[in-house]
Each structure stands twice: as structure tokens, then as C-alpha cells.
Amino acid sequence: MKENDFLSAVRKETGFSAKLTEQMTRQLVEILSGMLAAGDSLTIHGFGTFELKKKEERLSVNPVSGKRFMIPPKQVPAFRPGATLKERIKNYKGNE
Amino acid sequence: MNNRYVLSxxxxxxxxxxxxxxxxxxFARVFFAQIEEQxxxxxxxxxxxxxxxxxxxSGARESVNVNTGERIKIDEHYKLQFLPEAGLKELVNGPYAHLDPIPLDDETAAALAAKTDTVADEPVDDAQPEASSAAAAKPAKAVAAEKKEPVFEVEESQPQDNKKSDKKGTTIAWIIFVLLALALIVYALCSTVFNGDNQGARRARPVVRNEVVTEVPAATTVEQTEAAQPAEQTPAATAAKPAEKAAAAQTAEKTPAAKTAEKAPAAKSAEKAAAAQPAQKEAEKTVASAVDASSWEVQQEITLGQNERLTLVAQKYYGDKVYWVYLYQANRDRIPNPNKIKAGTKIRIPKAPASVVNPKDPASLQKAAALEEAYIKQFASKK
Incomplete structure (x- = not known):
């Protein structure tokens, strides 16, 4: 599913114009990424939490050369489903 | 930091x-509800x-009850997967963006694998005890400074230099620092298009950065001299890396002259800096001899944003990314190193004569590619 399909679904629900939907989506994404970049988390009740996860440094081996590498620590954005969503996922038996 | 925001x-x-x-x-309500629905x-x-x-x-698998040790079967179930886009990942990883994987030799690797609890940040280099603690302490103080770190680079010429560092005592480090300052003054005087400070700067760079944080007055001069180049924005944390590595990550100063001078010991850097300068100019002349875009008429100016690259701009304006070399030529005064360009840098887009820039003409592409190679060599670290 392309972003356009998703946006048109949002449009259908809200009744907003395409321009407004697009603009708001961009702004929302920007706000959210700003929060994440600042190390903050955003919890949407009933949906889940967007947060930062810290990955520790680790040793890794290049399978081709067999050379060992120290992979530096990093931060990655993550999403954790909330309780309601988790419950729904648990009961989800596939689309077909 | 660590604020917990909610929908409101x-x-x-x-x-x-x-x-x-x-x-x-x-909108916010529907947005997330729709993600869920879809x-x-x-x-x-x-x-x-x-x-x-x-x-x-997620397929069925066996597991054990952690309390009883009893085997249990976990049925297959669905999981919601969120895969962040590369851009977001990059944005979020700002504080660590300057870190690269470090190749280890077998011994250190084995030693590290053995002591699993505390893994030193920089096992390759022995002159590192405080450095690794600095690295550990990094995230907090690095966040602010790192935000300014240049975000885009020319992908073809990402330098990698992972040679083992030769450790220098603090005394030598200080000498290097002083010499570097001298080299920078020489550089300022000559005010060549390219940064003239070279080998000394390269070696001493991490040290300098160390000072930038710890010692304000000296650091200020250094920073001012280098105003045009992004290197000074790397926080002290970078100094925690092995010297070469940090330098490689910040090849802002690298010139062909640096290559020739490189083998000489670092402490002699000041004289070398002066001596190497003409050589570097010559080298540059050969590079630029074929075409010089800096004399072209300027068509327009654009400001580079985050995640933009010269190659992308070249692709957009000239039809092929290889023509970034001309963009670089036209903006040498603003871009000390095409690998590390500061976000917000204004660059000139010169009007290119069709004889030089023509993506349909293999000869022109080849010419640009040759130039590109020369620049890559010039800015890449030597292996």
C-alpha cells in the first residue's frame, strides 16, 4: 500500500482536502521525528508508543572475510503497540 | 530529553x-486509527x-517457562512490525552518527569476547583509557554538538582509514596542537582555495578537538580559522576514536599534499605544512587544469539542506551526478571538503557550457569522471 492510498483513506475519514491532509501528514511526521530526535517518546492511547531504543555496541564478524568488527552503539526509532492494539493483534487470524 | 508526549x-x-x-x-486521531485499520x-x-x-x-516455536523451566509451546502469532525509514533512523542516530565500525585484530577480538561485561569502546588503541570513558560519557554532551554535524556527503568518496593509531603521549599531543595552530595561521595567510594545512592537521585533529572542548581560548582561534569547515563541530567524543579514524572521518583538511607528507612523523608538522603547500597547489592545478567551473557564470544559488548531496544537486541541474565536480569547483571557497558539507551551505550553480556538461556525451561524462576520481583521491584517505 502506497502512501497515497493511505492518505486517501485518511481523507475519506476526515473529509479534509487532499492538500490539507498531505500538509498535516508532513507536519505530523516532522513533529514526531523531532520528538524522537530529541530523545522523547510519543504515546498514542489505544495505538502505541513511538520511542527511541538504544542499541549497545557489539562484536560482529564479516561472513566473507571473517574479519571482526566492533559495531558502534546506535539509537533507533521504535514503535511499541499499546495494550488495546496488542489485544487486537493477538486475536488477529490473518486477512484471508 | 526523555519527555513522554501524548496525543494531545x-x-x-x-x-x-x-x-x-x-x-x-x-486528523491525529484518524491518522493513527487508519494505520491500524489498514x-x-x-x-x-x-x-x-x-x-x-x-x-x-511469527512462526510457532518452543520456549521455556522462566520460572519453572518447563517447556512451553508458543503458537504462531502476528506481530506488528514498524520499520523506520532510513532518513528517520539517520536523524535519530545523530549522537552516534560519527561512529564507524572498527575492525579488530584477532587478539583483541578474542580478549573482548572473553570479558563480556565491560567492553571497552576502543580496543584497538592502547592510549585510550580516558578516551573510552569519554566515549561512554558521550551521548549526553554529544547530542547538542552533534546536531550540527554535517549530514551529507559525496557517497563515492567516503574515506575509510582504519590503520592502527600510533599513540602519542600527552606532551607530543600538545606539541602537535601548537604546531597545528601555526599551520592554521600559515593557512590563513596563504588563504588558498584549498585548506593548506595538511599532514600535521590530519594527525593532530583529534587532539585539537579535544582542546576545543576543554580549553576555550585556544579553541576559539582554531575554530575561527576553520570557520568554513565542519570539522570543529565534532565533539570531544570523537577524540575517543583512534586518532587516524577520527581524522579519516573528518577529512576536511585532506589534500594531495597530505599524502606526500603523510609518512613523515607528526611532530614536524609545521615546517611540513609550509613546505607541502606549494606541492598541494600544484596538484590542485593539475586536477583543475582541464576545466574550471569557478569561472562559469553563476546561474543561481541554492541552500543545501539536510540529506542533500552535491551529486544529487548535480543530477538535478546537470543531468548526471558525476558533474558534481563542477559544482564543487564553483564552490571551493565554501566547501573545504566535498565529503563533509554543512547543512545550510549556500552553493552556486554555474551555468555550464554544453560542451562540458552534457549527460548524453560520453566524452564529457568521462572527463567529469576523471575529475571525480582525482578529487576522490585527493580527499580519500590512503589505504
Missing amino acids: DLVDALVKAGHKRRDAEE VFRGDTVKVKGLGLFRLIL
Whole structure:
């Protein structure tokens, strides 16, 4: 599913114009990424939490050369489903 | 840092961006509800700038009850997967962006694998005890400084230099630092298009950065001299890396002359700096001899944003990314190193004569490619 399909679904629900939907989506994404970049988390009740996860440094081996590498620590954005969503996922038996 | 925002904060931010509160509320609610809906319809939902959401099936597996040790079977179930977009990942990883994987030799690797609890940050270099603690302490203080770190680079010439560092005592480090300052003054005097400080600067760079944080007055001069180049923005944390590595990551100063001078011991750097300068100019002349875009008429100016690259701009304006070399030529005064360009740098887009820039003409492409290679050599670290 392309972003356009998703946006048109949002449009259908809200009744907003395409321009407004697009603009708001961009702004929302920007706000959210700003929060994440600042190390903050955003919890949407009933949906889940967007947060930062810290990955520790680790040793890794290049399978081709067999050379060992120290992979530096990093931060990655993550999403954790909330309780309601988790419950729904648990009961989800596939689309077909 | 570590604020926990909720939906209403998001709505507030949207309102601040100029929307009606009612619209913002409705939109935010529907936005997430729709992600959920579409995902449960079995679709993959992609949102630009954020990433994709989808449900994936996780197969049945066996596990053990951690309390009783009893074997239990976990049935297959669905999981909601969120894959962040590369851009978001990059943005979020700002504080660590300057770190590269470090190749280890077998001994250190084995030693590290053995002591699993405390893994030193920099096992390759023995002159590192305080350095690694600095690295550990890095995230907090690095966050602010790192935000300014240049974000885009010319991908073809990402330098990698992972040679083992020769350790220098603090005394030598100080000498290098002083010599570097001298080299910078020489550089300022000559004010060549390219940064003239070379080998000394390269070796001593991490040290300098160390000072930038710890010692204000000296650091200020250094920074001013180097105003045009991004290197000084790397926080002290970078100094925690092995010297070469840090230098490689910041090849801002690298010139062909640096190559020739490189083998000489670092402490002699000042004289070398002066001596190497003409050589570097010559080298540059040969590079630029074929074409010089800096004399072309300027068509327009653009400001580079985050995640932009010269290659992309070249692709857009000239039809092929290889023509970034001309963009670089035209902006040498603003771009000390095409690998590390500061976000917000204004660059000139010269009007290119069709004889030089023509993506359909293999000869012109080849010419640009040759130039590109020369620049890559010039800025890449030597292996």
C-alpha cells in the first residue's frame, strides 16, 4: 500500500482536502521525528508508543572475510503497540 | 530529553503549525486509527518520513517457562512490525552518527569476547583509557554538538582509514596542537582555495578537538580559522576514536599534499605544512587544469539542506551526478571538503557550457569522471 492510498483513506475519514491532509501528514511526521530526535517518546492511547531504543555496541564478524568488527552503539526509532492494539493483534487470524 | 508526549501534545504542535484545533484533533486521531485499520486489512502502510507498518506472522516455536523451566509451546502469532525509514533512523542516530565500525585484530577480538561485561569502546588503541570513558560519557554532551554535524556527503568518496593509531603521549599531543595552530595561521595567510594545512592537521585533529572542548581560548582561534569547515563541530567524543579514524572521518583538511607528507612523523608538522603547500597547489592545478567551473557564470544559488548531496544537486541541474565536480569547483571557497558539507551551505550553480556538461556525451561524462576520481583521491584517505 502506497502512501497515497493511505492518505486517501485518511481523507475519506476526515473529509479534509487532499492538500490539507498531505500538509498535516508532513507536519505530523516532522513533529514526531523531532520528538524522537530529541530523545522523547510519543504515546498514542489505544495505538502505541513511538520511542527511541538504544542499541549497545557489539562484536560482529564479516561472513566473507571473517574479519571482526566492533559495531558502534546506535539509537533507533521504535514503535511499541499499546495494550488495546496488542489485544487486537493477538486475536488477529490473518486477512484471508 | 526523555519527555513522554501524548496525543494531545501532538495536537498542540499541529495547532501551533497553524491548524484549527478541531481539525488537528480529528486528523491525529484518524491518522493513527487508519494505520491500524489498514494494517489489519493485511496491507503494508507506508508513511513518508516515518516508515512502514505491517503485520508479520511469527512462526510457532518452543520456549521455556522462566520460572519453572518447563517447556512451553508458543503458537504462531502476528506481530506488528514498524520499520523506520532510513532518513528517520539517520536523524535519530545523530549522537552516534560519527561512529564507524572498527575492525579488530584477532587478539583483541578474542580478549573482548572473553570479558563480556565491560567492553571497552576502543580496543584497538592502547592510549585510550580516558578516551573510552569519554566515549561512554558521550551521548549526553554529544547530542547538542552533534546536531550540527554535517549530514551529507559525496557517497563515492567516503574515506575509510582504519590503520592502527600510533599513540602519542600527552606532551607530543600538545606539541602537535601548537604546531597545528601555526599551520592554521600559515593557512590563513596563504588563504588558498584549498585548506593548506595538511599532514600535521590530519594527525593532530583529534587532539585539537579535544582542546576545543576543554580549553576555550585556544579553541576559539582554531575554530575561527576553520570557520568554513565542519570539522570543529565534532565533539570531544570523537577524540575517543583512534586518532587516524577520527581524522579519516573528518577529512576536511585532506589534500594531495597530505599524502606526500603523510609518512613523515607528526611532530614536524609545521615546517611540513609550509613546505607541502606549494606541492598541494600544484596538484590542485593539475586536477583543475582541464576545466574550471569557478569561472562559469553563476546561474543561481541554492541552500543545501539536510540529506542533500552535491551529486544529487548535480543530477538535478546537470543531468548526471558525476558533474558534481563542477559544482564543487564553483564552490571551493565554501566547501573545504566535498565529503563533509554543512547543512545550510549556500552553493552556486554555474551555468555550464554544453560542451562540458552534457549527460548524453560520453566524452564529457568521462572527463567529469576523471575529475571525480582525482578529487576522490585527493580527499580519500590512503589505504
